[in-house]
Amino acid sequence: LGERVRPSDGRDELGRLGATLNDMLDRIDRAFVATRRFTGDAAHELKTPVASIRAEAEVALISRRPADEYEATLRSIVEEADRLARLSERLLLLSREDLGAFAELPRQPVRLDELVRATAADAAELARRAGVELRVEALPASFVEADPVLLRQVFENLIENAVKYTPSSGAVTVRGRAQGDGAVVEVIDTGIGIPAEALPRIFDRFYRVDPSRSRRTGGTGLGLSIARALAERHGGSIEADSRPGAGSTFRVVLPALRTGGPA
Ligand code: ADP
Numbered sequence: 156l157g158e159r160v161r162p163s164d165g166r167d168e169l170g171r172l173g174a175t176l177n178d179m180l181d182r183i184d185r186a187f188v189a190t191r192r193f194t195g196d197a198a199h200e201l202k203t204p205v206a207s208i209r210a211e212a213e214v215a216l217i218s219r220r221p222a223d224e225y226e227a228t229l230r231s232i233v234e235e236a237d238r239l240a241r242l243s244e245r246l247l248l249l250s251r252e253d254l255g256a257f258a259e260l261p262r263q264p265v266r267l268d269e270l271v272r273a274t275a276a277d278a279a280e281l282a283r284r285a286g287v288e289l290r291v292e293a294l295p296a297s298f299v300e301a302d303p304v305l306l307r308q309v310f311e312n313l314i315e316n317a318v319k320y321t322p323s324s325g326a327v328t329v330r331g332r333a334q335g336d337g338a339v340v341e342v343i344d345t346g347i348g349i350p351a352e353a354l355p356r357i358f359d360r361f362y363r364v365d366p367s368r369s370r371r372t373g374g375t376g377l378g379l380s381i382a383r384a385l386a387e388r389h390g391g392s393i394e395a396d397s398r399p400g401a402g403s404t405f406r407v408v409l410p411a412l413r414t415g416g417p418a
Pocket of ligand 1: 380403
């Protein structure tokens with residue numbers, strides 16, 4: 156974007172000043188590009204639910220209909236508004252990531268096993284309605300240094316996806332173990348799986364293996380990109396294995412605080 160200072164010799168005082176200035180300009184450029192990308196992403200994703208809320212409300216206003224049809228319309232508007240709220244929440248999380256503000260968030264020792272268990276418990280109703288068995292297996296006690304709300308978002312996204320992409324009578328298993336200096340949590344499903352060629356892209360923003368299916372299931376293509384960004388900001392990582400038709404495994408690795416928890 157911007158012009159750069161061209162120092163003739165990087166070793167003298169003026170050269171060092173030039174290099175510092177260039178570094179600052181690079182950082183401003185990156186922030187600018189990230190902000191522009193975020194604004195574009197946000198506008199793109201918010202447009203559709205807003206348009207459909209408006210269309211449904213407008214039709215209801217101009218036509219006389221039986222009470223039960225009004226009720227159905229209102230219910231659908233509420234669902235769309237809920238989706239919009241979830242989406243805004245996620246976009247906000249992403250914007251915090253983009254602007255690098257995450258580094259300033261206070262972190263505290265968090266019991267990883269308790270956090271994962273609570274997240275799974277919250278998804279129980281979703282799983283029940285989908286006819287998917289959700290079980291939590293061994294989760295050894297471990298502490299991580301985290302923002303509990305944001306770390307929870309990682310597991311919420313993975314568990315919701317596992318349920319969403321698993322047909323009824325399938326199963327989702329959550330389990331953990333210690334690994335080296337850290338902890339591993341796996342979310343394993345017996346769902347539709349992910350084709351090998353799509354696997355490297357599922358963590359990209361707005362990427363969906365099957366957009367029409369994802370639209371029906373209320374997908375945004377943002378969940379995994381947020382989950383990965385948040386895991387990385389906690390010093391961890393996420394990877395996925397999958398066999399189409401057999402299921403997927405998402406593995407989160409986080410550095411443990413220290414054995415036995417905070418002193
Ligand atoms: P979405 O809101 O579409 O679920 P995500 O970023 O969470 O967006 O996931 C991106 C895509 O990865 C999904 O659209 C889906 O195609 C695929 N995916 C994610 N999790 C799973 C899973 N557990 N099983 C099968 N496919 C999955």
